[in-house]
Amino acid sequence: MARRKLSHEGTLVLDSEGLSKLLADDEQVVALVAEARSRGMEAVISALTIIEAVHARTHRARLSWVLSGLRVIPVGEEEARSASRLLMDAGLHGHKYAIDAVVAEAALRQHRPVVMVTSDIDDMVKLCGDRVRLVAV
Template identity: 75%
Template sequence: MAGRRLTHEGTLVLDCEGLSKLLADQPSVVAMVAEARSRGMEVVVSALTIIEAAHRRTDRSRLAWLLSGTRIVHVGEEEARAASAMLVGAGLHGHKYAIDAVVAEMAVRQRRPVVLLTSDIDDMAKLCGERVRLVAV
């Protein structure tokens, strides 16, 4: 994982691409998650990310095993309203950004420092600002 050192403690958040690549056993993502855990970081995922990442060919047993070591953050009315406000603040709207907003809102509430593994650096930067360190996967 040269060049991608994570910080001590805090939280590692996986978005859809982060979870998908972990499910696919991509070495760089597996290494980042392992390093985060070794440094005492909690690994978290939004409940909506599970829906977004799973498909017909998803290995359900592997998904269950990976999620067993991950904290799943649920989305209620308060979180939905906060995510909606983040969208408005970032000048974004619509279904294309809805789950990103939920993940971003969840990420900013986690124990700091927060690192978010994402394939959507531009939109997540608009939503999270400087509050979350973004790492491209």
């Protein structure tokens, strides 16, 4: 499998599908995270991504091990208000897109360049514009 090239330094953000695939040892996502780290990029997730990605069959020890290698970004009132503004600007409703908006808001605050591993390319383009490079998984 050909590896995708990531920029030097910066931040790699995983959305829930990215985290789910990392937990499942998906070859593409594992390679993207390894390449990002080798280039000096920090791998991060939003705290809400954990909630969205975890399910009854999630192996808890594997989850703890994977999370130990990621920076988990907390979500407070300021981040929630900022994510709400992203939703309004994009014309999206929080009921369906709340976690996507929080992930996008977190990505927009990270050290650039920012690359996001996501299965929601269309939604993330609406929320992040061209300020975050999106990699589909």
